[in-house]
């Protein structure tokens with residue numbers, strides 16, 4: 724699962740050169756694209772640089788990519804979704820994208836209430852609200868533990884109960900013990916700042932936790948049913 728919303732890669736793109744136009748006098752080959760969950764259609768797709776067209780002052784038309792070099796370090800460009808063709812404004816290789824890309828979709832096998840919490844955690848992460856992300860991700864894990872019969876008071880103990888019941892593996896239990904914000908209360912005012920890495924750890928663990936508990940058994944059940952086995 725990838726929580727980085729702007730990943731750079733470079734498919735080739737050539738400026739348009741329709742046959743009814745004069746030959747292109749300024750040919751720019753643009754290598755710039757970003758993969759993401761599109762803020763308009765929510766599909767995992769890529770933004771390609773929008774073609775810009777302007778008059779050359781001599782009756783001709785120039786074609787280039789829609790880029791504005793603000794300074795040596797900042798290059799803004801208009802990205803067009805390869806799927807829905809809607810535009811977004813992008814800084815460099817996706818450091819900033821307007822409108823903000825949507826988080827990865829949550830598996831439909833996860834119960835609705837938990838999926839809503841996980842989606843909220845992802846949304847918080849995507850807008851750099853790391854404390855809120857950690858709180859929501861931690862809440863997801865705790866709700867999943869309770870749904871699976873854990874009765875202990877502390878989250879770490881609830882996770883241990885699930886491992887004892889073989890609902891989760893020892894590996895996941897060990898992973899949970901090293902995720903800092905699972906052992907702490909991210910909502911407590913006296914606690915340390917929640918860093919991006921803390922929030923990301925907590926978010927990854929929460930999603931993996933829900934996958935192991937809800938998605939894997941549902942997929943296995945569907946496969947058994949497809950093969951006519953009880």
Ligand SMILES: [Zn+2]
Pocket residue numbers: 761762763764765766768804805806807808809
């Ligand atoms: Zn789109």
